[in-house]
Amino acid sequence: MSIEVGSKLQGKVTGITNFGAFVELPGGSTGLVHISEVADNYVKDINEFLTVGDEVEVKVLNVESDGKIGLSIRKAKEAPPQEREQRRPQKRSPRNQGNNRREQLSFEDKMNRFLKDSEERLASLKRNTESKRGGRNTKRG
Incomplete structure (x- = not known):
């Protein structure tokens, strides 16, 4: 089998x-x-x-x-799946309503948002680690 x-x-x-x-x-x-x-x-x-x-x-x-x-x-x-849908509460809490807007974005929009957030986080992380390691823009003396 x-x-x-x-x-x-x-x-x-x-x-x-x-x-x-x-x-x-x-x-x-x-x-x-x-x-x-x-x-x-x-x-x-x-x-x-x-x-x-x-x-x-x-x-x-x-x-x-x-x-x-x-x-x-x-x-x-x-x-x-249809039974799970029937058991779910129909009314959304105000907290979840904000997430509903995000669900309606296309895949490309979600990917662009993810890339933008990632680049911002990497830039911030890079700034913070360079200053601690004595990177290019740090003062010496």
């Missing part, structure tokens, strides 16, 4: 480490669910959520060329 990115599969937890859980997938292949992909909230101890032998639904995040398979339990439980 071919494992495709984005597909949801049933698997069995075969091993647990401090950084994640190994899950055997249909067809005999094994993938890793990183500890950050187990639950939506912070997971300090993975053993509180999973035990060896558990049947879990996982979503395939990536398949590496060397055969490693990245999996997620929390993304397999995600609601479809």
Whole structure:
């Protein structure tokens, strides 16, 4: 069976480490669910959520060329996009309204703004570091 990115599969937890859980997938292949992909909230101890032998639904995040398979339990439980839209609050807070204007910019406008901000930051950083290192425009004596 071919494992495709984005597909949801049933698997069995075969091993647990401090950084994640190994899950055997249909067809005999094994993938890793990183500890950050187990639950939506912070997971300090993975053993509180999973035990060896558990049947879990996982979503395939990536398949590496060397055969490693990245999996997620929390993304397999995600609601479809239209359900997420219905659960979102309809009214925006005044704080978020300013961000809405920024979202309407084209990619080129966003890129130009980013470049301008970056150049300004680099120039400021360069001015500050040159004066501390004894750059060209510093006074000697």
